[in-house]
Amino acid sequence: MGKSFFWLAFFIDMNLKEKINNDLKDAMRAKDKVRLETVRSIRALILEFEKSGKDEEMTSEKEIALLTSAAKKRKESIEQFEKAGRTELAEKEKTELKIIQSYLPKQLSREEIETEVGKLAAEIGATGKKDFPKLMPLAVKTLKGQAGGKEIKEIVEHILSGN
Numbered sequence: 001m002g003k004s005f006f007w008l009a010f011f012i013d014m015n016l017k018e019k020i021n022n023d024l025k026d027a028m029r030a031k032d033k034v035r036l037e038t039v040r041s042i043r044a045l046i047l048e049f050e051k052s053g054k055d056e057e058m059t060s061e062k063e064i065a066l067l068t069s070a071a072k073k074r075k076e077s078i079e080q081f082e083k084a085g086r087t088e089l090a091e092k093e094k095t096e097l098k099i100i101q102s103y104l105p106k107q108l109s110r111e112e113i114e115t116e117v118g119k120l121a122a123e124i125g126a127t128g129k130k131d132f133p134k135l136m137p138l139a140v141k142t143l144k145g146q147a148g149g150k151e152i153k154e155i156v157e158h159i160l161s162g163n
Contacts, residue, residue, distance in 0.1 A: 016063040016103065017046050034092060038099040045070060064104065064145035071100045072148070105145045110155070113147045117155050129160050 020043045027036040045066045049058060056062070074097040081090035101107065108116070117139050121127075126135040136156050143152055 015058070016067075017043075017058070019103070020046065034095050035099055038096045041096075042067070042070060042100065042103070061144070067100055067104050068145060071097055071104065074100060075148075108143065108146045110151065113143065113151060113155050114159070116143060117152070117159055121156075121159055126160060128162075129157075132156065132160055135160065 020039055024039045027039055074093050078090050078093045120138055121135055139152050139156055
């Protein structure tokens, strides 16, 4: 039990950079080209942040922001490739998106987002469209990394419209 607890504690404390470096080695060993490229791109984002000259420490919130941004870019690329009829490129982007999402917190379903936004609206007494400036930032902050901003906005608008 002692050894397994140690490894569990080590895994939980492992930051994104360490996990990416380990996954990079695993992808190289497995000769998984798409995973290797994707993990390298995440690693490049981390290195870019570290060398940005800002005197900031990489926090879990910043890790989530980097990964969310990378996922958003993949979603936009998928949409563009599908519009252009480039299904092979869209499929590659979808695979990369799944890999990136594996590093993010579990994504909530639309129903789960609706439930959470509904609870938040009740907590602050938001009832109409005039309350959008209060509810939207709170919902985004609460659901950060678990849902996309576009989907949160749609649900907030839906709840505040009374439908």
